Amino acid sequence: MSGNTQQRSGQHDFRQVLQPSPFHPRVEEHCRVKNWTSWNGYQTARVYDTLAAEYFAIRSSCSVMDLTPMEKYRIGGPDALKFLNRLVARDISGLKPNRVTYVLWCNDEGKVLDDGTIFHLRQGEYRLCSQHHQLDWLLISALGMDVSVIVETHEIAALAVQGPTAYSVLTAAGFEGLDQLKPFGILYTQVAGFELMVSRTGYTGDLGYELWTDPSNALALWDAVFEVRDRGLYDLRCIGLDALEMVRIEAGFIMPADDFNTAETTVRAGHDRSPFEIGLGWVVNFDKPHFTGKQALLREKSRPIKRRLVKLAIDGNKPPIDSFLYDGKKGRRIGTIKTQIWSPILKANLAMADVEYRKGKLPKEIWAEIYYQKELEWQVSWARCRISETPFWTHPRRSATPPQSF
Amino acid sequence: MGLDTTQRGRYWDNDTAMKTYDAIIIGAGHNGLTNAAYLAKAGLDVLVVEKNDYIGGASVSREMQEGWIYSSCSYVCSMMRQTIHRDLNLTRHGLVLVPYLGTVSYGDRGETLISYTSEEVNYNALRRHSPHDADAMFRLHTDLARYAQLIRKTLLRTPPDPTSFRPRDIKELLWLAKEFWALGEKELYEYIRFFTMSAADFLEDYFETDLIKAAMASAGIIGTALGVQSPGSAYILLHHVMGDVDGNIGAWGLARGGMGAISNSIAGALKELGGEVRTNAGVEQILVKNRKAVGVVLENGDELTAGIVVSNLDAKRTFTQCMDKNDLPEGIYEKAKNFKIRGSSGKVNIALSAMPKFTGVPDNRYVDRGGHNFVGSLETMERAYDCWKHGRWSDDPFIEAVIPSAWDPTVAPPGKHWMSNFVQYCPSKLADGPWTPEKRDQFGQTVIDKIERYSPGFKDLIVHMEIRTPHEIEAEIGLTEGNIFQGELTIDQLLFNRPFPGYAQYRMPIKNMYMCGSSTHPGGGVSSACGANAAREILMDLKRGNTVPEDDCYDE
Numbered sequence: 038m039s040g041n042t043q044q045r046s047g048q049h050d051f052r053q054v055l056q057p058s059p060f061h062p063r064v065e066e067h068c069r070v071k072n073w074t075s076w077n078g079y080q081t082a083r084v085y086d087t088l089a090a091e092y093f094a095i096r097s098s099c100s101v102m103d104l105t106p107m108e109k110y111r112i113g114g115p116d117a118l119k120f121l122n123r124l125v126a127r128d129i130s131g132l133k134p135n136r137v138t139y140v141l142w143c144n145d146e147g148k149v150l151d152d153g154t155i156f157h158l159r160q161g162e163y164r165l166c167s168q169h170h171q172l173d174w175l176l177i178s179a180l181g182m183d184v185s186v187i188v189e190t191h192e193i194a195a196l197a198v199q200g201p202t203a204y205s206v207l208t209a210a211g212f213e214g215l216d217q218l219k220p221f222g223i224l225y226t227q228v229a230g231f232e233l234m235v236s237r238t239g240y241t242g243d244l245g246y247e248l249w250t251d252p253s254n255a256l257a258l259w260d261a262v263f264e265v266r267d268r269g270l271y272d273l274r275c276i277g278l279d280a281l282e283m284v285r286i287e288a289g290f291i292m293p294a295d296d297f298n299t300a301e302t303t304v305r306a307g308h309d310r311s312p313f314e315i316g317l318g319w320v321v322n323f324d325k326p327h328f329t330g331k332q333a334l335l336r337e338k339s340r341p342i343k344r345r346l347v348k349l350a351i352d353g354n355k356p357p358i359d360s361f362l363y364d365g366k367k368g369r370r371i372g373t374i375k376t377q378i379w380s381p382i383l384k385a386n387l388a389m390a391d392v393e394y395r396k397g398k399l400p401k402e403i404w405a406e407i408y409y410q411k412e413l414e415w416q417v418s419w420a421r422c423r424i425s426e427t428p429f430w431t432h433p434r435r436s437a438t439p440p441q442s443f
Numbered sequence: 444m445g446l447d448t449t450q451r452g453r454y455w456d457n458d459t460a461m462k463t464y465d466a467i468i469i470g471a472g473h474n475g476l477t478n479a480a481y482l483a484k485a486g487l488d489v490l491v492v493e494k495n496d497y498i499g500g501a502s503v504s505r506e507m508q509e510g511w512i513y514s515s516c517s518y519v520c521s522m523m524r525q526t527i528h529r530d531l532n533l534t535r536h537g538l539v540l541v542p543y544l545g546t547v548s549y550g551d552r553g554e555t556l557i558s559y560t561s562e563e564v565n566y567n568a569l570r571r572h573s574p575h576d577a578d579a580m581f582r583l584h585t586d587l588a589r590y591a592q593l594i595r596k597t598l599l600r601t602p603p604d605p606t607s608f609r610p611r612d613i614k615e616l617l618w619l620a621k622e623f624w625a626l627g628e629k630e631l632y633e634y635i636r637f638f639t640m641s642a643a644d645f646l647e648d649y650f651e652t653d654l655i656k657a658a659m660a661s662a663g664i665i666g667t668a669l670g671v672q673s674p675g676s677a678y679i680l681l682h683h684v685m686g687d688v689d690g691n692i693g694a695w696g697l698a699r700g701g702m703g704a705i706s707n708s709i710a711g712a713l714k715e716l717g718g719e720v721r722t723n724a725g726v727e728q729i730l731v732k733n734r735k736a737v738g739v740v741l742e743n744g745d746e747l748t749a750g751i752v753v754s755n756l757d758a759k760r761t762f763t764q765c766m767d768k769n770d771l772p773e774g775i776y777e778k779a780k781n782f783k784i785r786g787s788s789g790k791v792n793i794a795l796s797a798m799p800k801f802t803g804v805p806d807n808r809y810v811d812r813g814g815h816n817f818v819g820s821l822e823t824m825e826r827a828y829d830c831w832k833h834g835r836w837s838d839d840p841f842i843e844a845v846i847p848s849a850w851d852p853t854v855a856p857p858g859k860h861w862m863s864n865f866v867q868y869c870p871s872k873l874a875d876g877p878w879t880p881e882k883r884d885q886f887g888q889t890v891i892d893k894i895e896r897y898s899p900g901f902k903d904l905i906v907h908m909e910i911r912t913p914h915e916i917e918a919e920i921g922l923t924e925g926n927i928f929q930g931e932l933t934i935d936q937l938l939f940n941r942p943f944p945g946y947a948q949y950r951m952p953i954k955n956m957y958m959c960g961s962s963t964h965p966g967g968g969v970s971s972a973c974g975a976n977a978a979r980e981i982l983m984d985l986k987r988g989n990t991v992p993e994d995d996c997y998d999e
């Protein structure tokens with residue numbers, strides 16, 4: 038086992054406090070309203086200009102987002118596959134080189150620590166991307182294995198290019214071979230004279246790509262993409278975390294720590310969640326060798342489910358922020374809304390909600406009690422909620438190969 | 444009622460062995476389609492007959508030059524009822540409404556007023572012109588919001604008939620009265636004054652800068668045969684700022700793929716609900732037997748029978764062109780003939796080889812991607828109106844321009860653009876004789892000459908132009924005199940007076956006949972509200988369950 042915790046660019050600057058990403062000079066220039074927040078220690082834009090315009094760049098034209106702060110680990114060594122397949126609940130033994138897959142991992146009690154993606158970069162070489170820092174857990178899990186775990190969050194600059202014209206934009210920017218790149222595929226290519234990796238992945242549910250390169254190429258990569266806009270060919274907009282939050286809920290993607298409490302951070306008994314309880318039973322494969330949490334999950338599987346994170350569409354237009362949920366209007370309290378957005382494309386309130394089951398069954402009619410303010414006066418209303426078993430929104434262009442031009 | 448309400452769907456007329464529909468809707472404008480969709484949703488067998496070979500009426504996308512898709516008539520959207528969008532699953536049927544942001548207004552001397560979506564950034568921009576006006580903008584917005592909230596609440600409701608004593612009308616009148624009284628006495632007088640005021644006088648109370656007044660007043664004349672100084676234009680202003688995009692009151696959006704995406708998505712929902720649309724099927728006449736509408740005769744002579752007939756055409760056209768005068772009760776023909784429906788606007792759609800550059804606009808894409816408002820000054824706009832009064836198009840017209848392709852990659856080839864120019868004024872009848880293609884082209888020339896003044900080199904970018912005067916608009920989509928609202932929005936033609944007093948509840952003087960177009964409450968604009976309201980009334984008469992949803996309210 039070897040763990041690299043010494044980072045080249047991860048040095049702390051006591052004056053700056055938050056870390057600038059390698060794209061920061063460009064990000065700062067585009068971020069007109071200076072609406073900053075922090076993400077994984079980086080200074081990150083929440084909104085660049087106008088939230089509505091950013092949202093619609095993702096759904097109608099093309100968006101660009103600095104993805105660098107996302108946690109990234111390089112997993113290598115003879116036991117890399119064995120290590121990963123024991124770490125995560127999904128069977129990834131069939132993951133071919135140049136492919137990506139979605140995974141989650143649990144502690145021994147079968148409670149979810151985080152979710153993420155595994156990139157099979159080259160034969161036997163992997164990248165694990167996660168929402169939250171996982172080095173501690175990865176090193177614990179690597180005990181006794183011949184595997185190297187290297188934090189590469191700060192060593193890789195990443196840019197997400199997402200939206201209906203993402204393919205057209207990147208093709209116009211000189212990226213070759215995208216026409217054959219399938220969803221969850223990886224392509225190594227060159228642009229503007231340097232090497233980079235492109236994956237057809239994203240957190241938007243739309244057509245899109247993620248671009249990965251050495252931080253020294255970051256600005257050149259940004260400029261190569263934005264040159265397409267400057268030539269007047271396609272419109273591009275930077276998007277911040279607020280717009281991303283909207284589209285990820287529309288696409289039905291969950292956010293650990295927001296939609297459910299991660300096991301690692303849970304202090305109170307019963308506040309952690311199993312994969313089944315967050316609706317991710319589909320990424321648990323029992324028919325593979327031992328993986329962390331398997332025994333606990335097998336036991337849980339044999340009992341009726343107690344609760345589940347569900348996708349809820351809420352009637353009307355009142356924002357169900359932090360609302361309690363009830364079994365029937367004014368009935369028994371059965372849960373809460375975790376995260377919610379107004380979906381401009383669907384004209385509806387959408388939410389992720391934690392709902393209790395009764396005798397293994399969902400309540401018949403879920404209602405939300407919504408408190409909302411008008412000119413500083415609080416009002417309350419009730420709204421019917423409907424569970425969506427599929428993503429709220431999908432579009433065929435997300436998976437069409439070759440991709441459509443818009 | 445000539446309809447067998449016990450039977451779902453179609454039945455056959457024994458005599459002629461011809462199919463009888465539950466309902467025939469004349470016109471596939473977005474309101475006709477909405478109406479049909481809600482009737483179909485209630486299980487009725489509906490047919491929409493449209494005279495053109497395309498659907499959508501004034502909410503349409505057309506490819507006049509290969510690769511460029513124009514919104515030929517209406518071009519921006521803010522009145523569309525969100526609740527209908529959601530209820531009919533219009534997103535799944537292809538509708539995406541994208542807000543566009545950042546409008547520039549141009550003064551006579553080349554000065555520019557740049558408006559932002561963010562109130563605070565906008566405040567900073569206005570301060571360049573006048574600190575006082577920047578401040579007063581907040582007061583204006585609050586006042587407009589107060590006036591607009593009342594009207595917004597009525598959009599998806601049927602106006603009461605003030606002369607009727609039916610419990611439902613009394614209830615609705617009481618509701619309206621309550622809403623009005625809630626304003627307080629002083630406000631109420633202000634409000635009534637507001638309905639009869641000119642936009643210029645109204646804005647005089649707020650601003651000192653002429654360009655700001657002119658920019659704000661422009662919303663008061665759009666689609667209207669009024670000048671900025673004419674009484675009544677203040678209300679039109681309100682009509683144009685009461686809409687919203689996702690609850691952002693006053694914001695406007697583009698339909699991805701052009702305004703036809705709205706009509707097409709409603710038609711998609713209609714077809715899914717089992718409805719039928721027939722194009723190239725212009726109606727010659729509405730058939731009336733024993734004072735009951737029984738069907739239509741098409742231009743090709745075909746007779747179609749139906750339990751009810753719903754007209755999506757404007758009130759004047761419906762009664763004076765599609766009905767036999769003898770079938771009408773006394774007085775209706777005259778009312779329809781006198782219905783105020785003067786046309787005042789033209790439209791010039793221009794395909795461009797590149798994005799035009801405008802003088803005095805900072806090279807900042809967050810600014811110059813929205814609308815371009817060529818207002819000049821209050822005086823220039825009033826002079827433009829004078830031309831119309833004299834039966835000429837304005838020699839220095841007001842133009843509201845939008846470049847949809849700046850936001851929508853689907854309406855022009857990559858790197859190319861198209862510009863929608865809404866132009867005032869342009870009369871439906873010229874003083875010097877009928878419209879000719881030459882005169883139409885001269886009108887177009889006037890428009891591009893004006894734009895060229897603000898964007899040198901603009902003309903070199905032109906790939907194709909579609910010039911539409913009220914004459915073309917009437918000829919193509921049947922809006923009488925080219926009036927964009929299917930009838931003027933003056934107080935005598937609003938709410939329970941629309942289209943005529945006594946007939947504001949979508950039922951017409953002939954039994955089994957209804958209206959569902961913009962000639963009815965709440966009037967013009969792409970809202971689907973007229974069509975949906977009419978459907979609710981029809982379903983009530985047919986004793987079917989209501990399928991029309993309640994509006995999303997932002998004003999409680």
Ligand SMILES: Cc1cc2nc3c(=O)[nH]c(=O)nc-3n(C[C@H](O)[C@H](O)[C@H](O)COP(=O)(O)OP(=O)(O)OC[C@H]3O[C@@H](n4cnc5c(N)ncnc54)[C@H](O)[C@@H]3O)c2cc1C
Pocket residue numbers: 469470471472473474475492493494495498499500501502515516517518519520521522724725726727755756765788789790865916919920921922925926927928929959960961962966967968969970973
């Ligand atoms: C130039 C222009 C610009 C506008 N800009 C905007 C804008 O930006 N935003 C906005 O909200 N609104 C705008 N409007 C107004 C808006 O477009 C209309 O109010 C709205 O589209 C009317 O819809 P409707 O369904 O009521 O009627 P229409 O769209 O008028 O539909 C009537 C239909 O009936 C058909 N028809 C006519 N005669 C017959 C017959 N005899 N038999 C069969 N069919 C027939 C017509 O072809 C048409 O399809 C604009 C209108 C115009 C003309």
